[in-house]
Amino acid sequence: MSPLVTELRAAAGRENVLSAPSELAVYDCDGLTIERQPPRAVVLPGSTRQVAAVIRVCQRQGVPVVPRGAGTSLAGGCVPLGEAVVLALSRMNKVLSIDLRNRMAVVEAGVANLQLARALSGTGFHFAPDPSSQAASTIGGNTATNAGGPHTLKYGVTVNHVLGVEVVLSNGSIVQFGPVGDPAGLDLIGLLVGSEGTLGIVTKVWVRLMPNPQDFHTLRAIFADVADASNAVSQIIAAGIIPAAMELMDQGILAVVEEAFHFGFPTDAGAILILEVDGPRAGLDRQQQRIVELCRQFGAREVLQASTAPQRELLWKCRKLAVAATGRLSPSYLIEDGVVPRSRLPQIIDRIAEIGRRHQIRIVNVAHAGDGNVHPILLFDERDRQQVDRALAAGREVLEECIACGGSVTAEHGIGIEKIALMGRLFAPADLEAMRRVRQAFDPSLRLNPGKLIPPRGLSPLDRGHPQ
Amino acid sequence: MQGNGFHNAKLFTAVNPAATIDYALFQRCVHCGLCTSSCPTYTELGDENDSPRGRIQLMRMVADGHPLSDRMRRHLELCLDCRACETACPSGVRYGRLIEPFRLAVEQADQRGEARYDWFREIVLFRLFPYADRMRRLLLPVRLMQRLGWYEMAERLGLFRVIPGRLGRMAPLLPSRLQTAPRLPKFLPAVGRKRARVAFFVGCVADAVFRPTHWATLRVLQQNGCDVFIPPEQGCCGAIHFHSGDNRGARRMADANLVAFELDRYDAIVVNHAGCGAMMKEYGLHWQDGLQPHRAKFAAKVKDINEFLDNLGMVPPAGRIEAVATYHDACHLAHAQAITEAPRRLLSLIPGLELRELPESGICCGSAGVYNLNQAEMSDRLAQRKVENILSTGARIVLASNAGCLLQIQRELRRRKLPLFVMHPMDLLDLSYESKRPWRG
Amino acid sequence: MISASQITESLTPADTAAVAEAVRNAGSRGMAVYPIGGGTQSGYGAAPSRPGIGVSLANLNRVIDDPADDLTITVEAGLTLAALDRCxxxxxxxxxxxxxxxxxxxxxxxxxxxxxxxxxxxYGTIRDYVLGxxxxxxxxxxxSGGGSVVKNAAGYNMARLMSGSLGTLGILTQVTLMxxxxxxxxxxxxCDLAQIxxxxxxxxxxVRSDVRPIAIELLAGQLPDEDGLFGPPPKGDSPIFAADTAVAKKQIFPAAKGTGRRLVGTVPCERAARLCVGLEGSSEEVDWMVEELHRDWNAAGVGVTRQWTGPYGDPIWQQLTEMPxxxxxxxxxxxxxxATVATLGKLLPLVPHGAIQARAGNGVIRIGLSCRAEDCRCVGEADAVGPTAVALIRQLREIAAAAGGKLVVAQHPDDTPLTAADIWGPPGPAVRVMQAVKxxxxxxNLLNPGRFIFP
Structure with missing residues (x-):
């Protein structure tokens, strides 16, 4: 047994440390399977104190630490580069308190987003970020990636819903920020959200709860082609209407979704939009009417309202599980997370199709269209090396196109390792240097999730990911 | 821990337990991880080795030539095969078709190797459980003891704990008051307008322990205009053998049922316990021989009682039952057969009944066939979790459509001395048709 | 608090490069740099620790990019809010x-x-709208940090770090807003309340109502009375105004024109408070919520004493913004x-002549004091009339801390010797990390030295 494992066992308890190679292999990647590296050990701590003890051990031993929630990252954020110790927070999965008077819940980092939603059912409140991975992904992971979801259009992303965090810093100290606001200092909560575990390990989160809308209407608008649908989205936003959600699925993804969930989408639809309006019942009909009119005006063939609660749920299930359902189409896929200014949506959708044709890679699209956030899914077979290379090249080109449109390479999945080489395209050297300074302030020895988020100096945008 | 923890490497150089599995089934998993939170063992343990995605990776490693270590094996054995992950999986991974043949192959390799004689498996599981008559004879003294009050006393005094191992765990599983009921007839006629001809599947443990539920089911079928045939030659569905690695025994049971049921005479073969139904619906998948088409035809006729009545359009019962109830989704119904709404719809027709949704209803109660006998600790944890959830609903009646779940939930409630009623939906529907109540007053 | 005496020279650069140049020059001379916007918050924070150069952003007042259809806008940092609103x-x-x-x-x-x-x-604070x-x-x-799209997870959320950092990490020259x-x-x-x-x-x-306010203001104590809103509660049944804005202006703001602010009368604060609830939405939504709130309050035994309807922008809102x-x-x-109401209950007796405004939905309590009143003597030692400012701040800070909260001083007179610790309170748990970032x-330590939590 290595001295590291002995120390980890002392820090976190024997039953909370995995070190057998066959068990470590399961932690060699997350939702991004093209980058794999087994960790040196996996620790499943049961308390913040144990997390702190593990951090101190790793600091002493000079070993990197990679935090992990449910391992659903699509950007390789949890891949343990550099023979790291994986710190999986899955055993810290208790909803600690629900405080409706203060519209707040306190959860351990390993609580799944849906677990919190279930704990809140019947209270009349909910946690607004609803990433498509919500069945499994944890609040800690949502915090680390500043996760979004369909309803962020109206309600904002995770950073708008985190009131406080308990975090273990790189020196092993435990600090709490929030939940009471404090103007006497920097907004470290806002900074920690989305920092992908490179600034500290979040162990507890105070989340904002939103009152459930009194009512909502969920619509699906059917379009002959994806260009019309994306144009309608831009027009609705330009008209100054912000629905609760505005989601796009193109023909390719509709076929998969139909096979998986049998919703009954017309097979000849070029694209559909899922639109939701919510709020006091009094205002909904007119809100809906305006949206329906705009959809029709910009080419919707049909706009239908989900008439029953099960139908609405199924519609959302179709949308949320669409990406993962592409396993039915192809043995491997790469999902991108580009975002463009909302008026450029039709343009980027058009460019994606062109890029797919040129690289001979089939691309299907889902999008949080109202936010200008596109998720092109590039389908390939990992056993065909050439196809893999073509898919990677096409993916990179899509993101470069997003940058050219004034957008960004990730809206909600995070940089991880997958997009790290593109950071240099998106940001000027001085901008990246500013981020490096933040990182150094928190973690001078760069032990927390190294190789993620910020590219090392001199990494060319054409390099593939991290230095191996 | 010895060395790198691998052993039995020799064994599997000869036989790879993943050898019979179509590799494309592994590839269907895109590693998204959305299954993990549906998995009871992952929810309890938080180790991805105990999650469906992790287990698929472990099996795939073996398929790729990695030796099966003891630790890997333990993670795979801890799987309940509840298949909640199949319901959760957007990509349609058939997890059952990976874990079942894999574990079967491991068991078979064990028997070929330095096979230890497992008396429990050989005698209790294979020679006793599948035979309702033998079971009933065995349970006769229990029933007598219960009537005399000795059984409860023994339970209170913890006498069952001196019975070793799995046998000792069986005693408290039995319902506190085993009810007797007359033998089932060969035929029962429809009441009122005739709407269907069905055959009823009786099963083994279910018949020995839950015969009153069988009677209730038959009466409900009659009330719904069904002529019910109960072929006397039928036997166990074979699930106990199949899930314990006795493939051949399972096939023997299945084929005996092919002979017992004259398929063309019935609109459906109705079964009221989910475990049996799930097994029989898969008769067409497990064995590729000359009888396969016949088994597939049989499987197509099998209908769960909830599914059958829901499709038929159930005659609403009239008797009021003013009570709060909650419904637990048996894994073999919800995940293996994708039946979740039908039982809820049927129960909602009972006048006066308030059905409250059970949190984590789709998470296994820990019964899982014979899992509660083989993996005691995890099984207990899951039973406790289930009962906590049940209590949170405030329900007085717990409903489940599977024998194993009924026994498991009942045992945990009894251990905590909680006076809840655990019953099959058909029991409650029957009471409503008969205008009776589950309790007096 | 920054006063003219500490600004030894002033620059008004015309663009970002010139701001950078100014900072570099100051650095080479070892001079501190004080960024200056509209000067409205010059009373915020502690006194500079040393004299330095004032860098006014007044000439950086252009709209850089206005892609209206994207619902974003990029402007230079010196643009006034009023100009932004007009645009x-x-x-x-x-x-x-x-x-x-x-x-x-x-x-x-x-x-x-x-x-x-x-x-x-x-709607949150401005931090929630800064995209880049x-x-x-x-x-x-x-x-630069962030970008110009409404959702962005690339790299650290630098815009959050900069928001609220009081210019101590950098001088903002350009901002993209959602x-x-x-x-x-x-x-x-x-509505008027007999007791807090x-x-x-x-x-x-x-919190539980289907009425979804956008503002919940609880007013207590002595407040400037421009229009009757904040004055003494009317006796007996209160009239309800459901007037449109024009009528409301006529009826309610007759004295507002050109009269400026004045302090009148006092309401014994421990016996009176006013709750103002703001609503926004479509006209149907607002109508329904108004009715609903009437019903809720009637059921609770309180009546609506004042009501304004009409589009947002009525001077009454701005008044709530300006207070105290x-x-x-x-x-x-x-x-x-x-904890808002309980905290108010504890602090009101200590500031009987203070103007109290609580953003009750957020747990933010603002206390305004006039140094001429007997509440405190801002200069010099304590005397028989009232506690010194420092002692009062300490007392109130203890009340806040007892409720798990914080107190900061937002404004103080030029001549009051308040230290940074008096103003910002004891350092938080992560002061070491914040200092490392700084x-x-x-x-x-050129930027705004001494004014924020950094020495």
Whole structure:
């Protein structure tokens, strides 16, 4: 047994440390399977104190630490580069308190987003970020990636819903920020959200709860082609209407979704939009009417309202599980997370199709269209090396196109390792240097999730990911 | 821990337990991880080795030539095969078709190797459980003891704990008051307008322990205009053998049922316990021989009682039952057969009944066939979790459509001395048709 | 607090490069740099630790990019809020954050202090709207963060770090904001409470109600009375105004024109408070919520004493934003929303002549004091009349801390010797990390030295 494992066992308890190679292999990647590296050990701590003890051990031993929630990252954020110790927070999965008077819940980092939603059912409140991975992904992971979801259009992303965090810093100290606001200092909560575990390990989160809308209407608008649908989205936003959600699925993804969930989408639809309006019942009909009119005006063939609660749920299930359902189409896929200014949506959708044709890679699209956030899914077979290379090249080109449109390479999945080489395209050297300074302030020895988020100096945008 | 923890490497150089599995089934998993939170063992343990995605990776490693270590094996054995992950999986991974043949192959390799004689498996599981008559004879003294009050006393005094191992765990599983009921007839006629001809599947443990539920089911079928045939030659569905690695025994049971049921005479073969139904619906998948088409035809006729009545359009019962109830989704119904709404719809027709949704209803109660006998600790944890959830609903009646779940939930409630009623939906529907109540007053 | 005496020279650069140049020059001479926006918050923070150069952003006042259809806008940091509002209004858009004195206040300044007003409950603070920025750090290096899209997870959320950092990490020169369509209708409903404690059940009800306020203001103590809103509660049954804005102006603001602010009368605060609830939405939504709130309050035994309806923008809202604008010493307490009323109950006896405004939905309590009143003597030692400012701040800070909260001093008179510790309170748990960040952005401590939590 290595001295590291002995120390980890002392820090976190024997039953909370995995070190057998066959068990470590399961932690060699997350939702991004093209980058794999087994960790040196996996620790499943049961308390913040144990997390702190593990951090101190790793600091002493000079070993990197990679935090992990449910391992659903699509950007390789949890891949343990550099023979790291994986710190999986899955055993810290208790909803600690629900405080409706203060519209707040306190959860351990390993609580799944849906677990919190279930704990809140019947209270009349909910946690607004609803990433498509919500069945499994944890609040800690949502915090680390500043996760979004369909309803962020109206309600904002995770950073708008985190009131406080308990975090273990790189020196092993435990600090709490929030939940009471404090103007006497920097907004470290806002900074920690989305920092992908490179600034500290979040162990507890105070989340904002939103009152459930009194009512909502969920619509699906059917379009002959994806260009019309994306144009309608831009027009609705330009008209100054912000629905609760505005989601796009193109023909390719509709076929998969139909096979998986049998919703009954017309097979000849070029694209559909899922639109939701919510709020006091009094205002909904007119809100809906305006949206329906705009959809029709910009080419919707049909706009239908989900008439029953099960139908609405199924519609959302179709949308949320669409990406993962592409396993039915192809043995491997790469999902991108580009975002463009909302008026450029039709343009980027058009460019994606062109890029797919040129690289001979089939691309299907889902999008949080109202936010200008596109998720092109590039389908390939990992056993065909050439196809893999073509898919990677096409993916990179899509993101470069997003940058050219004034957008960004990730809206909600995070940089991880997958997009790290593109950071240099998106940001000027001085901008990246500013981020490096933040990182150094928190973690001078760069032990927390190294190789993620910020590219090392001199990494060319054409390099593939991290230095191996 | 010895060395790198691998052993039995020799064994599997000869036989790879993943050898019979179509590799494309592994590839269907895109590693998204959305299954993990549906998995009871992952929810309890938080180790991805105990999650469906992790287990698929472990099996795939073996398929790729990695030796099966003891630790890997333990993670795979801890799987309940509840298949909640199949319901959760957007990509349609058939997890059952990976874990079942894999574990079967491991068991078979064990028997070929330095096979230890497992008396429990050989005698209790294979020679006793599948035979309702033998079971009933065995349970006769229990029933007598219960009537005399000795059984409860023994339970209170913890006498069952001196019975070793799995046998000792069986005693408290039995319902506190085993009810007797007359033998089932060969035929029962429809009441009122005739709407269907069905055959009823009786099963083994279910018949020995839950015969009153069988009677209730038959009466409900009659009330719904069904002529019910109960072929006397039928036997166990074979699930106990199949899930314990006795493939051949399972096939023997299945084929005996092919002979017992004259398929063309019935609109459906109705079964009221989910475990049996799930097994029989898969008769067409497990064995590729000359009888396969016949088994597939049989499987197509099998209908769960909830599914059958829901499709038929159930005659609403009239008797009021003013009570709060909650419904637990048996894994073999919800995940293996994708039946979740039908039982809820049927129960909602009972006048006066308030059905409250059970949190984590789709998470296994820990019964899982014979899992509660083989993996005691995890099984207990899951039973406790289930009962906590049940209590949170405030329900007085717990409903489940599977024998194993009924026994498991009942045992945990009894251990905590909680006076809840655990019953099959058909029991409650029957009471409503008969205008009776589950309790007096 | 920054006063003219500490600014040895002033520059008014015309662009980001010139700001960078100014900082580099100052650095080479070892001079401190004080960024200056509209000057509305010059009383915020502690006194500079040394004299330095004032860098006014007044000439950086252009709109850089206005892609109206994207609901974003990029402006230079010196643009005033009023100018921004005008520009957005043309597009039928707005930034739904209330900033005091919008004609002077600049976008950069508002971001630097993380401005928010009454509508904080519904729309958050300006931090929630900053998508990207350009700034000059303490070495004179220009850097940017974020971008111009509404959702962005690339790299650290640097815009959050800069918002509320009081210009100590960098001088903002350009900001990209997310904007929103305006609400079609708005309403403000007011009820009078005989006791401050009576507010808590009403606030708790609002949390669970289908009425979704965007502002919940609880007023107590002595407030400037411009229009009758904040004066003594009317006796007997209160009239209900459901007038449109024009009529409301006529009836309610007859004295407002040109009279400026004046302090009149006092209400014994422990016996009176006023709850103002702001609503926005489509006209149907607002109508329904107004009715619903009437029903809720009637059921709770309180009546609506004042009501304004009409589009947002009525002067009454701006008044809520400006309060307690004319106070010489003002403080802000942050507690959990549920602790607001109890905290008010404890602090009111200590400041019987103070003007108290609580953003009750957010747990933010603002206390305004006039130094001429007997509440405190801002200069010199304690005397028989009242505690010194420092002692009062300590007392109030203890009350806040007992409720798990914080107190900061928002404004104080020029001649009051308050230390940074008096103003910001004891250092928080992560002061070491914050200092480490500061050291890396401003290694020579040029930017706003002494004014914020950094020595």
């Amino acid at each position: 957005l209004a043309v597009r039928r858009q707005r930034l739904p954050v209330d900033v005091p004195r919008p004609k002077q206040a600049t976008v950069g300044g508002a971001v630097a202090v993380n401005a928010a007003g009454p509508r904080r409950y519904g 920025f350009t700034a000059v750090d303490g070495t004179g290096t220009v850097f 904007v929103r369509p305006p609400a079609e209708a708005a309403a403000l409903l007011v 404690e009576a507010a808590e059940p009403l606030l708790a009800d609002l 604008g004319n106070a010489e010493l003002s403080m802000e307490i942050h507690v959990l929303p549920s 050291d890396r952005f401003d290694p020579h």
